[in-house]
Amino acid sequence: xxxxxxxxxxxxxxxxxxxxxxxxxxxxxxxxxxxxxxxxxxxxxxxxxxxxxxxxxxxxxxxxxxxxxxxxxxxxxxxxxxxxxxxxxxxxxxxxxxxxxxxxxxxxxxxxxxxxxxxxxxxxxxxxxxxxxxxxxxxxxxxxxxxxxxxxxx
Numbered sequence: 671x672x673x674x675x676x677x678x679x680x681x682x683x684x685x686x687x688x689x690x691x692x693x694x695x696x697x698x699x700x701x702x703x704x705x706x707x708x709x710x711x712x713x714x715x716x717x718x719x720x721x722x723x724x725x726x727x728x729x730x731x732x733x734x735x736x737x738x739x740x741x742x743x744x745x746x747x748x749x750x751x752x753x754x755x756x757x758x759x760x761x762x763x764x765x766x767x768x769x770x771x772x773x774x775x776x777x778x779x780x781x782x783x784x785x786x787x788x789x790x791x792x793x794x795x796x797x798x799x800x801x802x803x804x805x806x807x808x809x810x811x812x813x814x815x816x817x818x819x820x821x822x823x824x
Contacts, residue, residue, distance in 0.1 A: 734764040734772035
């Protein structure tokens with residue numbers, strides 16, 4: 671809780687300067703801390719704020735990941751359709767930006783959801799080409815997770 675308090679006060683102090691650059695990222699850190707502490711509603715509110723800042727300022731480099739993270743929280747609350755919509759949006763943004771890490775994370779999240787819905791072939795067909803793009807870094811957590819999911823879907 672002390673960490674969340676420090677993040678809140680730091681974020682408030684940064685906002686008080688009038689600066690907005692990097693604000694979506696810093697807000698996402700607070701959302702992650704709230705999620706870890708089990709404060710899902712507050713985490714969702716912070717992700718919503720971060721996405722509003724993205725829209726207002728055009729600082730879109732984190733937009734795909736913010737949508738994916740919001741989808742994960744909504745899925746945990748049982749809102750599979752809303753989560754799927756956000757995962758698809760995250761995937762689209764990542765492709766548009768050619769942001770391969772965000773694309774991989776969105777594809778893994780969407781593939782996992784489709785697997786859980788019994789849409790295994792769709793999940794594999796979605797994830798395989800994204801994973802196949804990578805030529806190195808296979809020991810990183812993101813690529814290991816993608817590979818494990820692909821192995822499970824094969």
